[in-house]
Amino acid sequence: MGRRLPSRTRAGAPASRRRSPTCGRWRRDCPAPASTRLRTPSSRRLARWSGPMDERLPLIVVTGFLGSGKTTLIRRFVETPEGADSGIVVNEFGEAGVDHRLLVHASEAVELIDGGCLCCARRADVAKALHDLVRMAKTKGGFSRAILETSGLADPAPVIATLARDPWLKAHVRLASVVAVVDAVAGIGNLERRPEARRQVAIADTVVLTKGDLRAAQPRAALEAAIRAVSPDARILDSQDENFRPRDVLGGTESFAAPPSPFLADAPEHEADVASFTLPLDGRVDWPAFTVWLSALLHAHGDRILRVKGLLRTTSSDQPLAIHGVQHVMHPPTHLSGAEAGPSFLVFIASGIRKAEIERSLGRALRHLTMASA
Ligand SMILES: Nc1nc2c(ncn2[C@@H]2O[C@H](COP(=O)(O)OP(=O)(O)OP(=O)(O)O)[C@@H](O)[C@H]2O)c(=O)[nH]1
Numbered sequence: 001m002g003r004r005l006p007s008r009t010r011a012g013a014p015a016s017r018r019r020s021p022t023c024g025r026w027r028r029d030c031p032a033p034a035s036t037r038l039r040t041p042s043s044r045r046l047a048r049w050s051g052p053m054d055e056r057l058p059l060i061v062v063t064g065f066l067g068s069g070k071t072t073l074i075r076r077f078v079e080t081p082e083g084a085d086s087g088i089v090v091n092e093f094g095e096a097g098v099d100h101r102l103l104v105h106a107s108e109a110v111e112l113i114d115g116g117c118l119c120c121a122r123r124a125d126v127a128k129a130l131h132d133l134v135r136m137a138k139t140k141g142g143f144s145r146a147i148l149e150t151s152g153l154a155d156p157a158p159v160i161a162t163l164a165r166d167p168w169l170k171a172h173v174r175l176a177s178v179v180a181v182v183d184a185v186a187g188i189g190n191l192e193r194r195p196e197a198r199r200q201v202a203i204a205d206t207v208v209l210t211k212g213d214l215r216a217a218q219p220r221a222a223l224e225a226a227i228r229a230v231s232p233d234a235r236i237l238d239s240q241d242e243n244f245r246p247r248d249v250l251g252g253t254e255s256f257a258a259p260p261s262p263f264l265a266d267a268p269e270h271e272a273d274v275a276s277f278t279l280p281l282d283g284r285v286d287w288p289a290f291t292v293w294l295s296a297l298l299h300a301h302g303d304r305i306l307r308v309k310g311l312l313r314t315t316s317s318d319q320p321l322a323i324h325g326v327q328h329v330m331h332p333p334t335h336l337s338g339a340e341a342g343p344s345f346l347v348f349i350a351s352g353i354r355k356a357e358i359e360r361s362l363g364r365a366l367r368h369l370t371m372a373s374a
Contacts, residue, residue: 054174056171056172056173056174057133057134057137057143057145057146057172057173057174058144058145058146058173058174058176058252058253059130059145059146059147059148059163059173059174059175059176059252060145060146060147060148060176060177060178060179060249060250060252061148061150061156061159061160061175061177061178061179062074062147062148062149062150062179062181062250063150063154063156063178063179063180063181063200063203063204064152064179064180064181064182064183064197064200064208065152065153065182065183065186065187065190065194065196065197065200066152066153066306066307066326066349067152067183067186067306067307067309067324067325067326067327068152068181068182068183068186068187068190068210068326069181069183069208069210069211069239070149070150070152070181071090071149072210073179073181073208073210073239073246073249073250074088074147074149074250076239076246077147077246077247077250078147080246080247082247082251083246083247083250083251085143085144085145086143086144086145086146086147086250087133087136087137087143087145087146087147088146088147088148088149089126089129089130089133089146089147089148089149090149091125091126091148091149091150091151091154126148126159126162127162127166127169129148130146130148130163130169130173131168131169133146134146134169134172134173144252145176145250145251145252146173147250150200152196152306152307152349153196153274153349154196154200155196155199155200156178156199156200156203156204157199157203160175160178160203160256163175174255175255175256176252176253176254176255176256177205177206177249177250177252177254177256178203178204178205178206178256179204179205179206179207179208179249179250180200180201180203180204180206180207180208180231180234181207181208181210182201182207182208182209182210182223182227183210183211183326184209184210184211184212184214184217184218184220184223185211185214185216185217185218185326185327185329186326186327186328186329187209187218187223187226187227188218188222188223188226189327191226191227191229191230192226198230201227201230201231201234202230202231203231204231204234205234205235205254205256205257206234206235206236206237206249207227207231207234207235207236207237208237208238208239208249209223209236209237209238209239209240210239210240211240212238212239212240213240214329216329220238224236237249274306274349274350274351275349275350275351275354275355276347276348276349276350277347277348277350277355277358278345278346278347278348279310279345279346279348279355279358279359279362280343280344280345281310281312281343281344281345281346282344283313284313284314284315285312285313285314285315285344286314286315287312287314287315287316287317287321288316289365290312290314290365291330293361293362293365294308294323294325294330295330297358297361298325298327298328298329298330299328301353302327302328302329303327303328304350304351304352304353305325305327305348305349305350305353306326306327306349306350306351307325307326307327307347307348307349308323308324308325308346308347308348308349309322309323309324309325309346309347310322310323310344310345310346310347311323311336311342311343311344311345312333312344312346313344317335319335319336319337320335320336320344321333321334321335321336322334322335322336323346346362
C-alpha cells in the first residue's frame, strides 16, 4: 500500500476550495496539471499512476510592451542558481540587438532574433531557435527550461499558435506560462493607447509589475484595475515586492491555460508608423552632455519615442554603457564589458517621428559635445 496522503490533501474541503501548493491560487483556478499540483512523495506516486510524466522542455514566453522590463526580469532569474539552467531566445524589434548582450553573462545559451516583429515576420526563426534549444538541451543535458522574450511590439498569440502547429515542437516543448511584464510608469498609458500592450496582457496567465520603485509609478490599485479590465483572471505579482521570487513566474513548473479575455478575439494590430532605426556613433561621447541631450529629447518627444537603447563608448568610463530610455524616462545605464560591446550605436523605436529629425537633433547636439577619438 502507498503511504497516506498528507492531511492537506485528505482534508474534507472540496478540491475546488483548496489552495494550490504550486501557485497559491484556489485549486479551481490553478492551471497546473494534476502531475505538478501535488509535490509530496506519495503524490508523486499518484502522478505516476495517472500517466507518464511530461518530459517536454517547459517554455515560458515573456511578453510586455517596449521597455517594460522583460530582459531585467529574465536576467534577475537566470543569475540565480535555480535559473542558471535556462536556454533563452530573445527577439528584438530594433535593427541591432542589445538585450542579448546583457543576458550572455548569465546564460550560456542565448539566441537573438533581431530586426523584425516576432508575430508577423519571424515566426519561422522562433521555431528554429526553439528547435536549436531543444537539441542543445538534449545533447548537453543543460537546460531545465526555455525562455522566449518576445519583442515589445509582438502579439504572443501567433507564437503560441506556431508551437501548436509544429508537430516536432509540440512533441518536445510544453508551454508552461505566458508572463506579461507591465511597467508601473508607462503601463496604464500603454494599455489605453497600444493594442499590442492589451493583447500581451490579455493572453498572459501571469502579469509581473515592474518599476514600482520609481517616483513616477502609478498606484498599484490603478494598475491592477487597468490589467483586470483586460485580463480578469491573470495572477498579478509585483517584482518590487520583498517576497517576489522570479522562479515563481519563470521556473516553468506550471502549465499554460489561456485566460478568458474579450481582447483575445481582436485581430493583431500594429501601428503602421512604428519604425526602428539605428544611429551609429563614432568616437567617445561626452557622457554628461549626452545625457542632457537624451533627457531633453525624451522629455519633449517621449510620447513618440517608444524606446531608445544602445551601446556607447564615453569619455567617463573605459567600460561601454548600455543606454535605456522608455518613453519619457531615461533609465540609469548599465556597464558592459568591452569585449561584448563593439562599436557605439543608438536604436530608436518611434511612432510618428523620423530618423532624419533625430539625426538632425543629435547632430546639432554633438557639435557641442566633446568628442574624443576612440
Ligand atoms: N527602477 C526600475 N527600473 C527597471 C525595472 N525593471 C526594468 N527597469 C529598467 O527599465 C529599462 C528597460 O528594461 P528592459 O529589461 O531592457 O526592458 P525590456 O522590456 O526588455 O525592453 P525591450 O526589449 O526593448 O522591449 C532598463 O533600464 C531597466 O534597468 C524596475 O523594476 N525598476
